[in-house]
Amino acid sequence: MRDINTIDVDVVIVGAGFAGMYQLVQMRRAGLSAVVLETADDVGGTWYWNRYPGARCDILTVDYSYSWDPELEKDWIWSERYATQPEILRYAQFVADKHDLRRDIRFNTKVTSAQWNSDAKRWRIHTDSGNDVTAQFYVMATGCLSMPKVPDIEGTDRFNGEVYFTNSWPHDGVDFSGKRVAVIGTGSSGIQSIPIIASQADQLTVFQRTPNFSVPAHNGPIADERLVAYRQDPAAYREEARHSGIGVPTTPADVSALEVSPQEREATYEEVWQRGELAHLLEPYNDLRISAESNDTIRCFIHNKIREIVKDPEVAELLCPTNHYFATKRPCLDSGYYATYNLPQVRLVDLQKQPIETITESGINIVNPAISAKEKTESMAFDAIVFATGFDAMTGAIVGVDITGRNGESLRDAWAHGPQTYLGLMTVGFPNLFMITGPGSPSVLSNMMVSIEQHVDLITDTIKHLRANGVDTIEPTELAQRRWVQHSNEIADLTLLPTANSWYMGANVPGKPQVFLPYPGGVGEYRKICEEMVTRGYLGFALT
């Protein structure tokens, strides 16, 4: 039997991505003892794992960066509008060095289970490294997009060639030169990696189940005029982001897409297309998120762009998303994605018409009625298969830990029909367990840096408040939680968001309950609600 060493701290934080790193800083500043537990062997989270070719952020990096250390605004200058994964990882490492974070992080340590002890009023956390941790407060900084989706394609284990997952890419990179490569999945990861894989491979076959909307990033050095407001007053610029809809300073429109002439609309869409910022794409009209008719105008605009870029009209039609409205699935930002299909070595397989039958030892078999009257199976041979098939988003990493709360109830059971939270921050039955950007918070519908910082600050202030007032535990009330879930669903139902089979709805993972996972009310509104909750004495929480 292994010896179990136990560390006792005030706060245990799971995850050393941007959320866990900042939470550690804040715990130190509050004078609390804290330890971070992390599966990987370094900091960075998303940017540690997702090393696939072409990986970049899709929010301008000047916005997608920490605001809690004003020195970073001068110490770190981003080289491009949308930095690459290596640059963002270097930034995380730079912050870890500057603030000496690694001394309180236990790397190569996966948290497997956690139990609340009602008598001791503490959590006991078990890890796969032989160490337990006990703590009064337990913070899950485990990420919304950190649990890879288990491949659900027949025969996945049979393939004898090279297999890669975009979300756990080899650290030394992969050279696809001279190879026949298959990419399965056309979400953001697929769309970013496909142009680069195509430029290396002998042959590339893309397996598309659902076409996605993608907008050109127009990457390169950021234009001076885009930085005017930021340079004038970085603190004010950041503050504006905190009170905006999605965590990036934008000016909300006050006109419907249907109130202007088609010519004016076209010119506006052209302008935002050329600007290449997702944050601005939903901005020009106030009803693109809520009106199908309005959304159709931008949907058609992008369809026409695809038809202009892709030379083969049949391929262009396959690439046009028609089964969901724009931005009801996360739109993508690309560098030459659609033009890639003009290359002679690239083939697009539409899985709606030609579904995968099975993966075999040497490649992929699809159902292709065009092959012959008798034979319906087309066998394709590959040297490598890349799975860009996504994540068990928002809940996967949280229920990936076997968490047992008050009364011995498991979190997996409590969330069997979908996650229940108050403010996406805490859940009934699990005292002193906080989630950063948990389900029911704006999280993935926002610039995550802004949402992460807001949650970390709120958790920190809450813990300080409890300590200052001699309170041992905090837990939401049933009523507050029920009302929050209801409120979040009501807002989602006012929008087009729940109409798509998206990972926002849990629809990408077979058997996952389908509920709208993030809070769609906007980061500014959400911040106000949290501030009011605090002002009104932690309204909706039981403090004991």
Ligand code: FAD
């Ligand atoms: P993560 O970065 O996911 O870190 C969580 C950490 O927890 C991981 O290191 C993981 O190993 C660890 N962990 C999980 N479970 C356990 C366990 N049981 N035990 C120990 N450790 C554990 N958001 C944006 O706003 N803008 C973008 O441009 C953007 N680009 C993205 C690009 C990609 C490729 C992906 C996948 C996501 C992107 N996101 C983006 C979302 C991104 O996840 C967040 O912006 C942010 O990095 C999340 O930080 P985090 O610390 O909350 O979680």
Ligand code: N01
């Ligand atoms: O994952 P996804 P992702 N057979 O779930 C397909 C962030 N991110 O890693 O749409 C065949 O979006 C699936 O098809 P369908 C961003 O928030 C940001 O690409 O379910 N296909 C889909 O096409 C993003 O939204 C960036 O029908 C299967 C694809 O695989 C989130 O992370 C970059 C399949 C998965 O797409 C997730 O992105 C990367 C199957 N069995 C990620 N199963 C930036 O640009 C799944 N698919 C910043």
